Amino acid sequence: MEPRKPLTFLLTLALAVTCLLPACAPGAEEFSGTGAELEGTIKISGAWALYPMMVTWAEEFQTLHPKVRIDVSAGGAGKGMADALARAVDIGMVSREIRPEEIDQGAYFVPVVKDAVFPTISAANPVWEALARQGVQRQTFVELFIEGKPLTWGEVANADSDADVNVYTRSDACGAAQTWASYLGGDQEDLKDIAVYGDPGLAEAIKTDPLGIGFNNLNYAYDMVSGLPVEGLRVVPVDVNENGTIDPQEDLSTKDKALDAVMSGVYPSPPARDLYVVTQTQFDGLTAQFVRWILTDGQQYLAEVGYISLTDDQINGALEKLGG
Numbered sequence: 001m002e003p004r005k006p007l008t009f010l011l012t013l014a015l016a017v018t019c020l021l022p023a024c025a026p027g028a029e030e031f032s033g034t035g036a037e038l039e040g041t042i043k044i045s046g047a048w049a050l051y052p053m054m055v056t057w058a059e060e061f062q063t064l065h066p067k068v069r070i071d072v073s074a075g076g077a078g079k080g081m082a083d084a085l086a087r088a089v090d091i092g093m094v095s096r097e098i099r100p101e102e103i104d105q106g107a108y109f110v111p112v113v114k115d116a117v118f119p120t121i122s123a124a125n126p127v128w129e130a131l132a133r134q135g136v137q138r139q140t141f142v143e144l145f146i147e148g149k150p151l152t153w154g155e156v157a158n159a160d161s162d163a164d165v166n167v168y169t170r171s172d173a174c175g176a177a178q179t180w181a182s183y184l185g186g187d188q189e190d191l192k193d194i195a196v197y198g199d200p201g202l203a204e205a206i207k208t209d210p211l212g213i214g215f216n217n218l219n220y221a222y223d224m225v226s227g228l229p230v231e232g233l234r235v236v237p238v239d240v241n242e243n244g245t246i247d248p249q250e251d252l253s254t255k256d257k258a259l260d261a262v263m264s265g266v267y268p269s270p271p272a273r274d275l276y277v278v279t280q281t282q283f284d285g286l287t288a289q290f291v292r293w294i295l296t297d298g299q300q301y302l303a304e305v306g307y308i309s310l311t312d313d314q315i316n317g318a319l320e321k322l323g324g
Contacts, residue, residue, distance in 0.1 A: 037067070038065040038067065038068050038286060038289060039065075039067035039068060039286075040067075040068060040069070040285070040286040041068070041069045041070070041071070041286075042058075042068070042069070042070045042071070042090045042091065042286060042287055042290055043070075043071045043088075043089040043090050043091075044058070044070065044071065044072045044073070044089055044090065044091040044092075044093065045072075045073045045074070045075055045079055045080050045083045045088075045089045045092060045093065046074070046075065046076070046077055046079055046080015046081070046083065046084075046089075046091075046092045046093030046094055046095075046278075047074070047076060047077040047080055047093040047094055047095035047174065047175050047275065048074045048075075048076065048095075048174065048176070048198055048199035048200070048217060048220070049077075049093075049095035049115045049117075049174075049175055049176055049199070049217040049218075049219070049275055050093040050094075050095055050112075050113070050115070050275045050277075051072065051074040051093065052219045052224075052305055052306075053112075053113055053219075053275075053301075053302070053305050053307050054072050054093060055072055056301050056304070056305050057290075057293075057294055057298050057301065058070040058072050060298065060301060061290055061293060061298070068286065068290075070290075074093075074198070075172070075198075076170075076172035076173055076174040076175075076198070077093070077094045077095045077096050077173065077174050077175040077178075078172065078173025078174065079092075079172070079173070080092035080093045080094050080278065081094050081098075081102060081107065081278060084107065084278045084279055084280055085102065085105050085106065085107060085280055086280075087280050090279060090287045091277050091278070091279055091287060091290075091291070092277070092278040092279070093275070093276075093277060093278075094109065094175060094275070094276045094277075094278050095115065095174065095175025095176060095179070095217070095273070095275050095276075096174075096175035096178045096179060096273070097273075097274075098276060098278065102278075106280050106281045107278050107279075107280070108278065108279050108280065108281055108282050108283065109276045109277065109278040109279075110276065110277060110283075110291065110295070110318035110321055110322065111274040111275065111276050111310055111314055111318060112275060112276065112277050112291070112294050112295060112310070112318070113274075113275050113302060113307045113308065113309065113310060114262075114272065114273065114274055114275065114307065114308035114309065114310060115217055115218050115219075115272075115273065115275050115307060115308065116217070116218050116258070116262045116267060116271050116272040116273070116308070117176050117179045117180050117183075117215050117216070117217055117218075117271045117273075118215065118216060118217075118218065118221045118235045118236070118252060118258065118271070119136065119141065119180075119213065119214070119215050119235070119236040119238070120203065120206050120213070120214055120215060120216045120221055120229075120233050120234065120235055120236065121206060121212065121213050121214075121233070121234050121236055122206055122207055122208070122209055122210045122211075122212055122232065122233065122234070123207070123229075123231075123232050123233060123234050124210035125153070125210055125211070125234060126153060126161050126163060126210060126211075127153045127154065127156070127157035127159040127161050128234055130157040130158060130159040131156075131157045131234075131236055131237070132234075132237065132246065132253070133245065133246060134157065134158060134239065134244060134245060134246065135236070135237040135238055135239035135245075135246045135250065136156060136157075136236055136237075136238060136239060137238075137239045137242050138183070138184070138238070138240075138242075138268075140156055141183075141184055142184045142185065144156075144165060144167050144192075144213065145167060145169070145180070145181070145184055145191050145192060145193075146181070146184050146185065146186045146190050146191070146192065147192075148167075148192035148193065150164060150165075151164075151165050152164055152165065153165055153211065163211050164211065165211060165212075165213055166193070166194065166209055166211045166212045166213070167192055167193035167194065167212075167213055167214070168193065168194045168195075168196055168202055168205055168206055168209075168212050168213065168214035169188075169191040169192070169193060169194070169195050169196070169202075169214065169215075170188070170191075170195060170196060170197070170198070170199075170202060171195035171196055171197045172197050172198060173188065174188070174199075175273070175275075176199065176215060176216070176217050177191060177215075179270050179271060179273050180215045180271065182270045183268060183269075183270050183271050194212075196214075199216055199217055199220040200220060202214050202215075202216060202220075203216050203220050203221070203230060203233060206233060207230075207232035207233055208232075213236070216233075218255070218258065218259075218306060218307070219305070219306055219307075221233060221235050221258075222235070222254075222255040222258065222306065223255075224255070224304075224305060224306045227254050227255040227256055228253075228254060228255070229253075235252045235253070235258065236252075237250055237251060237252045237253075238250065238252070238267065238268065240266060240267070240268055249261060249264065249266045250266060250267075252267075255306055259306075259308060262308060263308060272308070274310070274314075277291055277294070283322060288322060288323075291322060292319065292322055295315055295318050295319055295322075296319075299315070
């Protein structure tokens with residue numbers, strides 16, 4: 001298969017809504033036919049982390065079933081969950097663990113893929129070379145993001161710089177922020193300083209601030225074609241074993257190295273986490289057909305788009321939950 005052309009995400013940073021085909025009425029899934037004659041509409045919203053993968057799945061499924069229409073929009077995990085519970089969409093995309101109170105409200109969910117959150121800075125950062133050699137330890141991230149401690153880049157990188165660090169986080173309720181906060185021992189509400197909407201918005205803010213630091217999902221930190229960090233960004237290596245240097249297994253300089261670090265367990269959890277699709281009460285009809293395809297034939301597109309596969313046990317468990 002020829003490499004897919006990269007998707008352009010920085011269209012409108014305030015809102016990012018992609019309709020692959022004309023939108024259906026919210027929650028008004030229609031279903032008829034079986035096999036190659038699937039017909040109907042599916043409406044999907046939610047996590048930025050799952051958005052690029054869902055766009056690809058939707059495109060491929062519509063190619064197989066031309067009478068199916070799928071509308072995919074991003075807006076954060078919180079929106080995906082709220083829309084699913086309100087039946088405003090057929091599928092919500094959620095990039096964090098499902099909460100007990102959401103299950104009590106009827107949230108029905110299965111994992112579909114894995115992703116990870118990475119700390120990012122501008123390519124113009126004044127101490128990048130020192131950061132690349134030494135990395136940053138978890139406690140320093142805690143001081144910056146949770147404690148709100150004012151630090152200079154010289155203090156962060158043990159280098160010659162008295163420039164203050166500018167800390168960025170997300171303004172929208174999202175799995176990336178919750179995942180990053182959980183790694184640091186808190187919740188999204190505990191993250192300090194400059195709040196920016198959406199993964200693309202946060203990436204753009206960090207690019208344009210040489211003194212900024214934030215975090216992005218895999219597909220917004222790395223270019224899926226070159227495998228290098230997105231132009232204008234650098235991914236900060238994490239000194240996991242805290243020996244003062246970045247060992248080869250801790251290297252995050254390319255997408256492939258980052259994936260290796262995640263899959264081997266070197267890159268710490270919870271920055272690596274499962275991504276979910278959610279509905280109200282039960283996946284059925286056309287929606288169930290689509291989710292079952294995602295968990296089977298749809299898994300072949302993960303490496304192409306830049307995601308991490310579930311374990312066989314997870315996939316089998318999700319299919320059993322779907323009833324097939």
